[in-house]
Amino acid sequence: MNDWKKKGVVYEIYVQSFNDTNDDGIGDIQGVIQKLDYLKELGVNILWLTPIFESPLVDNGYDISNYQSINNIYGTMEDVEELIKKSHDYNIKIVMDLVVNHTSDQHKWFQESKKSKDNKYSEYYIWRDPRPDGSAPTNHGSAFGGSAWEYVPERDQYYLHLFAKEQPDLNWDNKELRNEIYNMMSFWAEKGIDGFRMDSISFISKPQKFTNAPVVDNKEYGAYYYGIANGNNIHRYLKEMNERVLSKYDLITIGETPHTNTEEGSKFLDSNELDMIFQFEHMHVDYGKYGRYSDVSFKMSDLRESINHWQENLTWNSNYLGNHDQPRIVSRFGNDKKYREKSAKMLAMLTLFQRGTPFIYQGEEIGMTNVDFQSIDDMKDLEAHNTYDFLTRVGISSEKALDMVNRKTRDNSRTPMQWNASKNAGFTDGQPWIRINNNYKNINVEKDLLNKDSIYKFYQELISLRKSNDILINGDCKLLDLTDSDIITFTRNNNGEKILVICSFSDKRIKFDIPKEYKAMKLLISNYDSADFEGDVTTYLEPYEGRAYIIG
Structure with a gap:
C-alpha cells in the first residue's frame, strides 16, 4: 500500500448536511470548498464525499440515475472540478462514492431494460420469471422491507432489488454492463479524484443459489442478505476492475463489504483487489430480535472481541465507529449526557490509534449526538419509516416502535453539521431539509474552536500524533x-x-x-x-x- 494511503486520515462528508451556501436548506459542493481551511486545520487528508450524482433521492443519493452528471441541488461539474483542484492545493485527497451494486429505476439503463427481453439493456439487471402461481421467484426480503422482487408487466418478469424497489440491482454477469461501469470509473479518475469508496461491493456477484434459491421457510420475507454476499465471481470482477481501471491510476479503494468474514476479507486485501474494506461485525453488537432496530445496549466485551478478531486476522483495517448509516458514536458507545466530552475523546483515541485507516464522520470531532425525534414524521429516512410501520404491524406499540427507531435511525447522523449557535446552527439561512438537533447552541464548531480542551482540539492532537508516529502507522x-x-x-x-x-x-x-x-x-x-x-x-x-x- 502506498505511503500516502497508510498515513491517511479519512473524513466522511455527508454533503447534503455539511454546509449550505445558497440557502436552499441543502448542503452543496461550494459548502465543502468553503470549509477546506477548517478540514485542513483539523488535520484530515482524505475527504470521502457521499453521492452527489444525479438522483431522485429515494435513498438520499444512493439511487443514481446518471453517474456522470451532478445533482443540481449540490452544484455543477465545474464545482466538483474546483473542489478537486483546491483540495489538492491543500494536499487533501478526494474519494467519491461508487454505487454500482444498483442504480435508480430512473436510470436510462433500467428504463430501457424493463421495456423488453431483447434490447441492448435487457440483461443489465437481474430478471427472473414468476413462479407457476405468478408470485416472486423467492421470498427474500429487501433491506428496506417487503419483497426483494418487483414485478414488471412489460416483461412478465420480476427484477431484484436488495434495497428499495427504486434501486434495481445490476447484473454484473453482463460484460457490456461491466464495460459501462469501468468507463464511468475512468471518467472520474481522469477528472482527478483520488479513489473510490465502493458501496455494497460484496453484493455485485450474486451466487446462483440466491437468485434461484428455494423459498425461505416460515417467513413472509427472508433476510435480504441471505446467501447474497461474495458470489463466485466477486474476485474475478474486482481483478478485472483493477486491470481495466484501478491499476492505471494512483487510487485508494475502500470496499464496503457487508456479510464478509475475515477469511473472505483477507482475499480482497491479499490479492490487491482493494486497499481496505468496511466490515460490520462490530456494528452488530447491539442488534436484537428485529436486527439493528432494537432496544438492546451493546456489551463492551462483544465490541472488544470483534476489534480483536479483525486486528488479528486482517493486514489492514478500516477503523470506524460511525458513519452516515449509523447512530452517533457518543450516543451509542459513550455517554452523551454527563460524560459526553470525555467519552467522545476516548472513542476518538480508540479509533485513531488502532492499526489501519481511521475514519471520522462529520460532527464526531465536536461530539455531535443522536436526535430525540418526537414523531416518525420528523424522520426523512425511508428505512426508518418502513421499520416503524413493520414494528407497529407486528404488535409493538407506537411509543415503543418510535423509541426503537429513534435509537438507530440513520437520520441521527444526517442532521446538519452544527457550525455555531446562530439560527439553524450556521448550516443554512434557509429552511433545512431535515431538522437541526436541538442541542446545537451547546454543541458546535465555533464553541470547540475557542476551547483549548475541546473535543475538536483533542482530535487535532490525536491526528497529529498518528501522522507523525511510525509506531501508530506501521506497528x-x-x-x-x-x-x-x-x-x-x-x-x-x-x-x-x-x-x-x-x-x-x-x-x-x-x-x-x-x-x-x-x-x-x-x-x-x-x-x-x-x-x-x-x-x-x-x-x-x-x-x-x-x-x-x-x-x-
Missing part, C-alpha cells in the same frame, strides 16, 4: 486482557518500540493494573490529567478515561 496491534469487563487495552509495537493504549468504557472510577512488564511509561496523551509511571503497577481510571503511554 502491529495486540489487544490485552480480553476478560476485563470495562476496559479495552492494546499495544502498538514496531521494531521493539511500543505504545500502550487504555480505554475505559465505565461511567465510574475503576481500578486498573498496569501490565507488570511495563515498568516505566511516559504519557503520550490522555483525556484527563493523567500521570507518567515509574514502576507503579496500579492506577485508577476516571469515567471514560483514555490514555496512551510510550513504553520504555
